[in-house]
Amino acid sequence: MAGPVIMDAAGIHRTVIRLSHEICERNEGLDDVVLVGVKRGGEAIARRIRDYVLGSEGVALPCAGLDIGMTRDDLVSSFFVPDAERNELGFSLEGKKVVLCDDVLHTGRSAAAGVEALFRLGRPAAVQLLVLVDRGGRELPIRADYVGKNVPTSRAEYVSVHLKELGSGEDALAITKGEKA
Numbered sequence: 001m002a003g004p005v006i007m008d009a010a011g012i013h014r015t016v017i018r019l020s021h022e023i024c025e026r027n028e029g030l031d032d033v034v035l036v037g038v039k040r041g042g043e044a045i046a047r048r049i050r051d052y053v054l055g056s057e058g059v060a061l062p063c064a065g066l067d068i069g070m071t072r073d074d075l076v077s078s079f080f081v082p083d084a085e086r087n088e089l090g091f092s093l094e095g096k097k098v099v100l101c102d103d104v105l106h107t108g109r110s111a112a113a114g115v116e117a118l119f120r121l122g123r124p125a126a127v128q129l130l131v132l133v134d135r136g137g138r139e140l141p142i143r144a145d146y147v148g149k150n151v152p153t154s155r156a157e158y159v160s161v162h163l164k165e166l167g168s169g170e171d172a173l174a175i176t177k178g179e180k181a
Contacts, residue, residue: 006151009171012132012163015148016045019130022146023099030036033126034096035063036089038114041103042066044165045132049101064089067099068113077111092138093122099134099146103161104152105131133173151175 005160008014027033037046038140043065051064067087100114111129120125135153151159153175160176162168 003157003174003175003176004181005134005172006159006171008034010175012148012171014132015132017052019132019146019148020049020056023049023128023130024053024057026128026145027097030057030059030061031098033061033099034089034091034093035061035099035101036062036114037101038103038110039065039067040099040102040166041132042114043165044163045103045130046099046101047165049130050100059075062089062091064091066114066117068110068117070117087117087120087121093124095120095123095125097126097128097145098124099128099130103132103163104105104159105129105134105142105144105147106137106159107139108138111142111144112140135159150175 023033024030035046035050038154039056046063050061052163054060098118100118102110102114105111107124115127128145131144132148134144134147134150137155153159156177160174160177162172164171
């Protein structure tokens with residue numbers, strides 16, 4: 001793993017537990033709460049939160065992954081159209097409090113695309129944004145409601161996310177320079 005590790009497996013585990021508690025406290029009852037994770041890293045985080053809430057609160061929150069490829073304004077062009085999956089969550093968003101989960105928040109474009117993709121699927125009562133890492137550098141007026149860790153980075157740095165669910169041997173977050181990780 002290149003670059004300094006900013007969060008190891010134990011730190012990620014503690015952070016997911018803390019974020020889970022924050023969701024429970026903020027929403028005062030979980031009847032109308034659903035978790036939607038931006039594929040791939042956000043989906044893994046959402047599933048970990050779902051599992052923790054089930055174990056600690058005894059509530060099975062609906063949880064699904066969301067492909068934002070077709071709603072990213074910086075990826076879709078007349079020359080390039082990303083591969084996209086059809087978004088079928090398996091549950092309705094109507095009147096729900098959606099916790100949109102992502103691994104890293106930087107420019108805000110992924111979060112904006114996530115919100116747009118959600119509204120193509122239904123009309124939630126509210127959308128709350130949860131991120132494992134906020135690295136600053138916003139280009140859009142986006143703010144996370146739940147933040148695991150604030151890690152200011154330069155434009156030349158990236159936060160490299162390594163999760164077991166995504167094929168890594170162990171969980172870790174590291175800062176890398178140059179190419180996106």
